Amino acid sequence: MQLNVKNLKVSYGNIKALHGLDFSIDAGEIVTIIGANGAGKSTTLRAISRMVPSESGSVIEFEGKDVLSYTTDKVVTRLGISHVPEGRRIFGNLTVTENLTLACFARKDTEQIETDKKWVFDLFPRLEERKNQISGTLSGGEQQMLAVGRGYLSGRKIMILDEPSMGLAPLLMLEMFDALKEINRHGTTILLVEQNARLALKFAQRGYVIEHGKLVLEGPADKLLDDPEVKKAYLGA
Numbered sequence: 001m002q003l004n005v006k007n008l009k010v011s012y013g014n015i016k017a018l019h020g021l022d023f024s025i026d027a028g029e030i031v032t033i034i035g036a037n038g039a040g041k042s043t044t045l046r047a048i049s050r051m052v053p054s055e056s057g058s059v060i061e062f063e064g065k066d067v068l069s070y071t072t073d074k075v076v077t078r079l080g081i082s083h084v085p086e087g088r089r090i091f092g093n094l095t096v097t098e099n100l101t102l103a104c105f106a107r108k109d110t111e112q113i114e115t116d117k118k119w120v121f122d123l124f125p126r127l128e129e130r131k132n133q134i135s136g137t138l139s140g141g142e143q144q145m146l147a148v149g150r151g152y153l154s155g156r157k158i159m160i161l162d163e164p165s166m167g168l169a170p171l172l173m174l175e176m177f178d179a180l181k182e183i184n185r186h187g188t189t190i191l192l193v194e195q196n197a198r199l200a201l202k203f204a205q206r207g208y209v210i211e212h213g214k215l216v217l218e219g220p221a222d223k224l225l226d227d228p229e230v231k232k233a234y235l236g237a
């Protein structure tokens, strides 16, 4: 397994957000974590990228390395884990190209960087058309593409994405998921957190369902799509 999470516990002050979560992801997989509002999905991703501290006893290993001994920036630059958080964190006052260049700041493989930037522009031609535009003036969908492009350029082993479909019109949503599939085909593992469970389960190979910071169900995505409990609770059926 490429990513191994065991007994993951996170609290915000007195609020226990995760009560000992276990899951793992193989290299090359697309895995989703679904759950209701407040179930702990974002917290799980924040723990992996070290944006929130995990409690003692928690284990997060990536390619055999102890993720919990790395700082937030080293998780990206040394381990190749990139977190695309909810709400498109881009530099709004910089151009598209400047945003992409900044995402590569810690990389030294200059030639590969150029290849990868071109690849991102092939993936999102709209970004190339707007490469000199100030990012804050892009549409919501374009900003989301830029956030994903930045994520890809900064750490390419695994991308962990928080609600990439949020705020996107249906057509753009599908475009975004096609692009993520392409990124995965190109060799990047994907861990996706989504409120749109149907979309996430159609996209992923495997899924985990969490409720109140605990794992309640796991399995192949198509089985979860057919599961009566999942249907009732998350698919509006």
Ligand code: ATP
Pocket: 012, 015, 016, 017, 035, 036, 037, 038, 039, 040, 041, 042, 043, 044, 195
């Ligand atoms: P959403 O889709 O609404 O973001 P989620 O499944 O991602 O939901 P989390 O955001 O991880 O859930 O929240 C898990 C729990 O932790 C919730 O009870 C939430 O209120 C709490 N929580 C999250 N962030 C904080 C914070 N910064 N301070 C205090 N409590 C928090």
